[in-house]
Amino acid sequence: MEDTLTVFKASKYCNVSSKTIINWIEAGHIKAYKTVGGHRRIKRMDMENFMRRQGIPIPEAEGADERHRILVVDDDPIIVETIVQALEEDEFDYEVISASDGFEAGLQVNHFHPHLMILDIMMPDIKGNEVCRKIKSNEDTRDIKIIVLSAYLDEEKFKEMKDHGADVCFSKPLPLPQLKEEVARLLELK
Numbered sequence: 001m002e003d004t005l006t007v008f009k010a011s012k013y014c015n016v017s018s019k020t021i022i023n024w025i026e027a028g029h030i031k032a033y034k035t036v037g038g039h040r041r042i043k044r045m046d047m048e049n050f051m052r053r054q055g056i057p058i059p060e061a062e063g064a065d066e067r068h069r070i071l072v073v074d075d076d077p078i079i080v081e082t083i084v085q086a087l088e089e090d091e092f093d094y095e096v097i098s099a100s101d102g103f104e105a106g107l108q109v110n111h112f113h114p115h116l117m118i119l120d121i122m123m124p125d126i127k128g129n130e131v132c133r134k135i136k137s138n139e140d141t142r143d144i145k146i147i148v149l150s151a152y153l154d155e156e157k158f159k160e161m162k163d164h165g166a167d168v169c170f171s172k173p174l175p176l177p178q179l180k181e182e183v184a185r186l187l188e189l190k
Helices: 008-015 017-025 044-054 077-087 102-114 128-139 157-163 176-186
Strands: 005-008 039-045 069-073 094-100 116-120 145-150 168-171
Touching: 005 044, 008 017, 008 039, 008 044, 017 039, 017 128, 039 044, 044 176, 069 077, 069 102, 069 176, 077 094, 094 102, 102 116, 102 128, 116 176, 128 145, 128 157, 145 157, 145 176, 157 168, 168 176
Parallel strands: 069 094, 069 116, 116 145, 145 168
Antiparallel strands: 005 039
16 A cells, blocks of 8 residues: 555545544644645555554555556646546545646656546647547557547537547536546446
């Protein structure tokens, strides 16, 4: 199991709600830090020390349960933050990272090996259909599921994106509950 816990993971570890974990952090009972994106993270050691002090049983180490990795590619930090936060707080405990341009996205595909990619195709340096085609035609990346986002797509463009390998297309503004539903469906969690 990883050495850093999300609030969600900590809540499961202690068998309490995420809100309880946040309250404990804010009250100073658990040491935590915030990521650049403003997400709370707790070191496993700090969590376990707190649990021992409180007499909360520490669960046995689980099997190497691999988390589903998601890459969010968008140059709008507010949209990225909204999507990342929604997915990180989801019941399936995804591992989510983001990229703000095509170059960074390419690096992350190679290093992070996402299971799913959420791609804004209206970014200055990205040709959405090219990205989809490249990913789907490469032996190593063809299994990556792709959700395409755009504020300016019509049915014809959506069809073109799907022809190039996009699994799902969404128009902005983003319907988050629908997006979460599709992510779970594509990763075969539902």
